[in-house]
Amino acid sequence: MNDIVQKKLNILADAAKYDVSCASSGNNRANTQGGVGNAVNCGICHSFTEDGRCISLLKVLMTNNCIYDCAYCINRRTNDRPRATLTVEELVDLTIGFYRRNYIEGLFLSSGVIKSPDYTMERMMLVAKKLRIEERYNGYIHMKAIPGASSDLIHQAGIWVDRLSVNIEIPSNPELKRLAPEKNYVDIYRPMNFIKENIIAQKEERKHLRHAPTFAPAGQSTQLIVGATPESDRQILSLASDLYQGQRLKRVYYSGYLPVNEYDQRLPAIKTPPLVRENRLYQSDWLMRFYKFKANEIVSDEHPFLDLEIDPKLAWALRNLHQFPINVNKAPYEMILRVPGIGVQSAQRIIEARKFRTLNTQHLTKIGVVMKRAKYFIVNNELPASVFDLPSETLRKQIILGDKPKPKSQPDTQLKLFSFGDNVKPLRLTTNLAMLD
């Protein structure tokens, strides 16, 4: 019996791993009398896989059987793969067993669609309900809302879980239709809108009735696959920006496309996932969420794709050199945040520390500013003014060069007797050959 559950878990965890979201943050949920678990606002990661991603939640599919046939999905019905389904009880036992051993922060339940969206959603909802009511579990639950499920079921799920999410996956409607003919944006946006309205309504209600039930208090998130379809970074980021503002999403995740179904001609043939691009998109996402950048400042019609060589903040600064240098001892927080080499923490520290004294270069270095980068963009009555006259292109080259690790020591000047390089022949051999000539 246990062996079977273990096998099922392995299949369903493997099938769920392409969903990148693993956040357990965004909500404080206190434990109740005699209950198990709580949720903390900052979230806690309990382990890290060999690919460097965190394991915070038990991320698993309820089933990897699916009635759909989406080109980008490993679990599409036409794929010949081992299939499994975990029962409600098995999922509850695993979650509690793992949670009590401090393996996880909670459950992230997603699923392939079996029979109908309603049937699938109802069983998922039951897992959350059983955890909360029978097990008195107060840890984190993240659940996927299945597009096409009735709003009543999604509403019930929202009451039990911390976060609900609907994955958009493909960043434009025509491309989605091409790769997943059974899906469209209307079906995806319907539950998303419904969740948004419920979150807002429930928050309002709780202002008047303190004990009114919560509805997905940690908000909703979504995921976009990057590199499977030809959308530009500009399209992706403006979609993300709309989602943050219009749909009030907490997070948008970007997943570099992995060729899981290589045989499908509708998908590009790539060997490795576009990791650098994915990283640049996350950096841009951070700029929008924490650095008060607008999507059209990061990418524009002239620059629809992100620069893979330098990060988007530096790229913006180089395009806007007329706004620099700024004086760290006077400039407002918003402007200090925009300096390459100064992060949120350093910016906050600068604001605090400059109340006490004028900050010089040494102070800034100790506070955590990366001067190697920031020195081209700031003044503090100390730095020579000459570095600010460089044209954008020269500055760019200089910074890229400065980022490269320096060679560890002087290269060996002693000639080698034997060398296996292409250009340098062993000394003795060359002389011999020369003599033969």
Place this chain on the structure above:
Amino acid sequence: MLLVYDGTFEGYLSVVFEVYKRKLEPTEITAKEHFQHTMFTSKEEITTDFDHAERVWKGLQQKLKPELNQIPYSAWLSGEKGIEMALLEYIRQAFILPLSVEGNFGDANILTVRKAARRVMREAMRVLQFVRFQCTLDGIYFSAISPEYDVLPLTIKQLQNRFADQNWVVYDLKRDYGFYYNKKTSEEITLADKTFSRSTGAMPANLLQEEEGFYQQAWIGYCKSTTIRERLNPKLQRQHMPKRFWKYLTEKKR
């Protein structure tokens, strides 16, 4: 002048009290166990006085931001060389400055204290992340770990809130003490009879509940299955999960 205290936080606060009371100008403050004889400085040992310590702590609390008021204690826990003097300066400034001392990042002493406190808090967080419970035959969830700093006391409240309805033990192998929680309160314990591995904290299988093996295997299997082979990045893994914790982790068992 060199001041020596008994190595407890109360002892340290008593030193601070004496410094204020007698207007002392110490050049160094050090715990007894780290004290080394010097030739040219005068040395004085300050005895711990709990009333004095409490007065200093209470007075200090009124000057600190509520969300940052544990910084002095955390920084002291780092046990870093010279932290006592930096902390004395932090306390001095807290009492005299019109602005809140926490923000004075331009001052080397304040920065030292804040950075030390941060390191300690991060280590406490790591205990919360990487502690792994094993359910024993008598229904106690047991775990052992050896954090770099003495941070178990900082984690107990959080563990109590979280695992409120189970008996558990967290044990610090390096300092040979731990906490036992009996579903109501937790108390400090030292286990004389070590039935678990002193290096990894692992309990032998015959002392564990039958289902424990299943959950451990399921967890190991889960961690493997959820890895994306095309994206391997062991450096990033080590960065987030330092290798020194691996021997306590169920999923890293061989």
